[in-house]
Amino acid sequence: MGIEEKTGNLGFVTTTLETVVNWSRTRAMWPLLSGLACCAIEMMSAQASHYDMSRFGMELMRASPRQSDLLIVAGRVSTKMAPVLRRLYDQMPAPKWVISMGDCASNGGVFNNYAIVQGVDQVLPVDVYVAGCPPRPEALIHGILTLYDRVRKEGIADWA
């Protein structure tokens, strides 16, 4: 079961470089196994048996930032954690993407106080925001698919 059966004896397929690179990027985008707070539990749920994110090429959560492509900021980011998160992001190899999961990560949520960074976009460039407190696993999956759509639209000029 693979492309070689579909193509039969053709021996080759033609496509553009952009399509094939973006296709391969979206089919195996490994997230960083880094949970912060409540949303991390929903992220684990999305990873586990009911919702099964491995349908979207995410069966591996890598514990090392060096091996991951996607940082899911799952939970509230405290001022003490923000530098650590930035360091994690800097350690990830390009191309890399960030999903801000939940209200607290996106804009501080209900915690408008001294301890919480009011939006992780003060520290990291975020690609997709997922609303909810915490978002359902379906919402996270929708966020990931939205990210895939964006990645598929990227051209060679964006890769530089």
Place this chain on the structure above:
Amino acid sequence: MKEKLNKAVETIKEKFGAEEHVFRGHVTLILNREDIVPVCRMLRDEFDFQKLTDETAVDYYQRKTPRFHVVYQLHSIEEDLRLWLRAPVPEEDPFIDSIVDVYPNANWYEREIWDLFGVRFKGHPNLKRIMLAEEWEGHPLRKDIPVKVEETRFSFNWEEIDLGKKYVKREQDLPPGEEKEDI
């Protein structure tokens, strides 16, 4: 009030001149801050309060004259007796003796109080910030520090708030294929 608790309260009142308050069944003793270590030691050794369940502080900014109250909750497990101790600490000289020698788990509670309220503990082995980063200035749970840090966003000021955020994407930053959604 149970007999054992009563006896402990009477003894402390007699020996250390503590003041007793009862609210909804909670017995609280207000002590001088110099007495806290001997009182804790006496309660642990003679009256079986073998556990420190909780330690915290309350800031009475512009309400009461000794500004801070350090609140201890001692617990005797056999009969589930709980006794609250309060030691007022003035603002000018926020010091109190550490009870780490009596109850080892007071260590983190006292670090937390130092971190969030700025009450110092004499004789604490490692009095450093615990919740906030080392370089943080101020003690955020004091009442003179405002609760909110960010203004509420409205249609007239959201752009100003966004400008303070380094990586916020604005309309002009979006890739050409994507339009900003009208909400």
Place this chain on the structure above:
Amino acid sequence: MTTIHDEVTEVSLKELEGLVSERAIKGETMLLNMGPQHPSTHGVLRLLLELDGERIVTCRPDIGYLHTGIEKSMEGKSYQKVEVMVDRIDYLNNMGNCLAYCLAVEKLVDLDVPPRAQAIRVILCELQRIASHLIWLATQALDLAAQSVFLYCFREREYILDIFEMVGGHRMMATYIRPGGLWRDVPVEFEEAVRDFVDHFPARIQQYENLLTENPLFIDRTKGIAVISGEDAISWGMTGPSLRGSDVNWDIRKVRPYSGYEQYDFEVPVGKNGDVYDRYIIRIQEMRESLKIIKQALDKLPYGPVRSNNRKFVPPPRSELGVSMEAVIHHFKLWTEGFQAPEGAVYVPVSSPRGELGVFLESDGSAKPYRVHWRVPSFANLQAIQVLAKGHLIADLVAIIGSIDIVLGDVDR
């Protein structure tokens, strides 16, 4: 241009004095940093380890990476609105947090709760205990390299979350328990769904036990690890399964019953050795006992109102608003200004899956709490890891962290 990541401060040797032994300063032992981003620390916990070969000499936890300032934020909201944050303290025990907070408010303003609401609270909190223990079991097994238990546990947890969604409209943060009772009555399908879960779940517990309890790999990695005596556990302030593992029979549900726990017949499982394995057995047994409580509460579930009738503190039902001017006034007063509590301080402990969860609530007579302090079980239990981890292999550390079942949201607040 300076980016924020430049501000990560390097640890100098001087800062370490007093934290680690003399040998580390001389360079004889190795210092290892574990976390805050680590798959086995159950959140953003940082541990500073001093290692002699593979043995842990000292283990110093560094917490605060999830410090949320919840206690401060609570001071700025009225008593009803505070509850939104209460859910998010210990995010595996949402119902239990709400219950502790509501009991504290009810004690402060002297409010009664109808028996039906009390029974439903007990059912939900016990379901929450099972859900929390399932997460604990999933992560503990995953840390000890048993992947399939993780998948099974999350499968069952979804059933409980479905029940929460049915009653409260949200999978995790339902905020369903309110001061004076519940948000609303449970839907008609609730009883059937819970009974269905109670009938099916014992077989599932057996399934986990088949995989782990007599598994030699699991026993090797848990038996005799992190032994702590009962007296030490008490003096370190440990509560919950971590204390009961050390042969101390102490549970708030028994010694200081709340919400009608005295009506139910259940046992408090107690371990013998105080090691990781005993804590595992206790939590498995606690799930069975919780099922017993749920079953009894369902059988006895009384009919009647689920909210107190005291209009000073509890908003009137929606149906009254159209017909009663008084109800409109109460509704308006409660949702704009809130209710005023008498001056004083109360403390209410409840039994969370991790131990004693207590709320210290001080009021100055206004509509907002003057000071809320959460006596959280994970904070006290985590402090004892300095004693628990001493002398063990670094590979056992993940089992030890798992066995005290910390939730970092609970530790840092």
